[in-house]
Amino acid sequence: MKNLFILLIAGAFLWVPVSVEAQLVKNRVGVDQNKLFLTLDACVDGYDSELLELLEKQRIPAVIFVSGNWLKSNPQLAKQLSENPLFTLGNHGYHHRPLTVDAPVVYGIRGTGSPEEARQEVVKNQQLITRLTGAEPEFFRAGTGYYDDTGVAIVYQQDLIPVNFTVTPDFGGTASETVIVEQLLTARPGDIILLHMHLPATPIASGLRRALPELRQRQFEFGRLLDYLDKLTN
Numbered sequence: 001m002k003n004l005f006i007l008l009i010a011g012a013f014l015w016v017p018v019s020v021e022a023q024l025v026k027n028r029v030g031v032d033q034n035k036l037f038l039t040l041d042a043c044v045d046g047y048d049s050e051l052l053e054l055l056e057k058q059r060i061p062a063v064i065f066v067s068g069n070w071l072k073s074n075p076q077l078a079k080q081l082s083e084n085p086l087f088t089l090g091n092h093g094y095h096h097r098p099l100t101v102d103a104p105v106v107y108g109i110r111g112t113g114s115p116e117e118a119r120q121e122v123v124k125n126q127q128l129i130t131r132l133t134g135a136e137p138e139f140f141r142a143g144t145g146y147y148d149d150t151g152v153a154i155v156y157q158q159d160l161i162p163v164n165f166t167v168t169p170d171f172g173g174t175a176s177e178t179v180i181v182e183q184l185l186t187a188r189p190g191d192i193i194l195l196h197m198h199l200p201a202t203p204i205a206s207g208l209r210r211a212l213p214e215l216r217q218r219q220f221e222f223g224r225l226l227d228y229l230d231k232l233t234n
């Protein structure tokens with residue numbers, strides 16, 4: 001018992017606190033170069049093939065955050081995307097819920113209502129992605145991108161990095177092509193951009209296509225987020 005006590009005391013002194021900074025949701029990448037980082041969310045069933053074909057043609061890498069609902073409707077497509085070296089699958093939650101402990105309603109979607117429900121939201125989708133595609137995502141984004149502090153901690157406990165965004169040009173699929181172009185052109189070095197990939201009847205692909213020449217004119221290139229793990233910041 002005395003030994004255990006000594007061990008606990010020693011442990012208390014050896015304990016190095018993880019900085020709060022390191023445990024926050026990551027919104028951007030700390031780079032000086034003109035790099036941008038594209039992320040796509042697949043929240044519910046649907047598939048914008050025009051957007052994916054554009055990315056392939058232009059060799060633009062993207063992290064694709066898939067929800068459990070989307071995965072269950074598109075297992076073959078998920079497998080194909082996971083095998084494409086241009087794309088990285090991310091975990092967008094089993095039920096696409098805000099990651100919370102007291103079930104607030106965010107953008108009309110009820111958040112998880114307890115730490116256990118939040119944990120299941122992360123873990124069940126991670127398992128589903130791995131079962132259907134073999135991939136083991138490193139990134140998590142909650143449904144609606146909303147987390148409370150416990151939600152963020154739960155993501156880190158599962159060895160995942162919560163990744164949000166700094167630029168969201170399509171406003172959940174409601175924006176016009178002109179607005180999408182304007183918003184894309186606000187991007188600055190290191191920004192993480194969110195577009196939705198489950199909304200084929202929107203001008204998201206055409207907006208991105210229109211903005212690309214100007215972004216290239218400004219010397220922007222799209223980076224692969226996995227290559228910048230140590231540069232992720234908020």
Ligand SMILES: [Zn+2]
Pocket residue numbers: 041042043092096142143144
């Ligand atoms: Zn979503």
